[in-house]
Amino acid sequence: MLLEVAGVSFNYPSKAVLNNVSFKVAEGEILAILGNNGAGKSTLLKCLSRNLKIKKGAVYLEGQEIFRTNLRWFAGKVGYMAQRQEVSRLTVFDAVLVGRRPHIRLEATQKDLEVVEEVLKILEMEEFALRFLDELSGGELQKVAVARLLAQEPKLLLLDEPTSNLDLRHQYEILKLLKKFARERKMTIIAILHDLNQALRFADKFLLIKDGEIVAFGDEKVLSTENIYQVYGIKAIVYKINNVPVVIPQELLIDAG
Numbered sequence: 586m587l588l589e590v591a592g593v594s595f596n597y598p599s600k601a602v603l604n605n606v607s608f609k610v611a612e613g614e615i616l617a618i619l620g621n622n623g624a625g626k627s628t629l630l631k632c633l634s635r636n637l638k639i640k641k642g643a644v645y646l647e648g649q650e651i652f653r654t655n656l657r658w659f660a661g662k663v664g665y666m667a668q669r670q671e672v673s674r675l676t677v678f679d680a681v682l683v684g685r686r687p688h689i690r691l692e693a694t695q696k697d698l699e700v701v702e703e704v705l706k707i708l709e710m711e712e713f714a715l716r717f718l719d720e721l722s723g724g725e726l727q728k729v730a731v732a733r734l735l736a737q738e739p740k741l742l743l744l745d746e747p748t749s750n751l752d753l754r755h756q757y758e759i760l761k762l763l764k765k766f767a768r769e770r771k772m773t774i775i776a777i778l779h780d781l782n783q784a785l786r787f788a789d790k791f792l793l794i795k796d797g798e799i800v801a802f803g804d805e806k807v808l809s810t811e812n813i814y815q816v817y818g819i820k821a822i823v824y825k826i827n828n829v830p831v832v833i834p835q836e837l838l839i840d841a842g
């Protein structure tokens with residue numbers, strides 16, 4: 586197993602968020618994390634990326650407990666994209682080059698520069714290379730964040746709502762591209778998504794979380810009418826169209842009172 590999450594619990598000083606969360610992800614797999622607002626999805630991703638110190642339980646990457654690993658080793662293996670992108674006075678090229686940092690010893694080599702150029706080309710962002718981040722739209726910034734992660738060439742990508750600022754075409758393009766990287770380069774992806782149908786097209790496995798606890802974990806079958814109702818309070822029907830499951834919400838069942 587590439588990643589093993591074993592009985593992780595996490596509290597903020599004023600709030601218990603994650604309760605005994607356990608799951609495993611194999612190399613090359615794509616996992617979608619789905620759940621209600623405030624369920625603890627971002628908190629979980631921050632625990633996996635070492636941004637938050639786990640209080641109870643443990644996370645193992647390639648069998649090593651993550652807080653005991655060397656930070657440089659960890660940074661070379663794991664790429665993390667936060668929900669909100671930081672905006673600074675860096676050019677797009679330099680911002681993507683930052684992704685190469687775990688690979689750079691003294692200064693960037695020709696290879697590092699070539700990787701950045703290649704990634705910008707793949708994302709059709711070459712003409713943005715010399716633009717400053719604080720002059721970009723939210724969607725363009727999100728693409729830069731993806732470019733930086735791809736330039737990093739990590740084993741494990743942790744993505745917090747990677748398509749939230751993208752229009753429909755770019756959402757599907759970015760997810761398709763990430764999936765291609767996962768398949769071709771055996772990159773493992775864990776992504777928080779809100780759109781169940783998008784998740785069904787993108788991911789191999791699904792982790793459903795409700796208020797800090799796992800409701801279900803497994804393949805597409807876990808996106809059942811019962812589980813969707815338990816997590817979101819919405820009655821939905823799961824149809825198969827051309828053998829692909831499609832979730833269609835039927836009605837709102839949330840009590841007004």
Ligand SMILES: Nc1ncnc2c1ncn2[C@@H]1O[C@H](COP(=O)(O)OP(=O)(O)OP(=O)(O)O)[C@@H](O)[C@H]1O
Nearest residue numbers: 597598600602620621622623624625626627628629
């Ligand atoms: N730094 C913090 N200090 C205290 N409480 C926090 C902090 N960050 C998040 N929380 C709370 O912890 C809970 C889980 O937040 P988290 O951001 O992990 O949820 P989420 O599932 O990602 O939600 P969303 O779908 O709305 O992005 C929420 O109730 C949130 O208000």
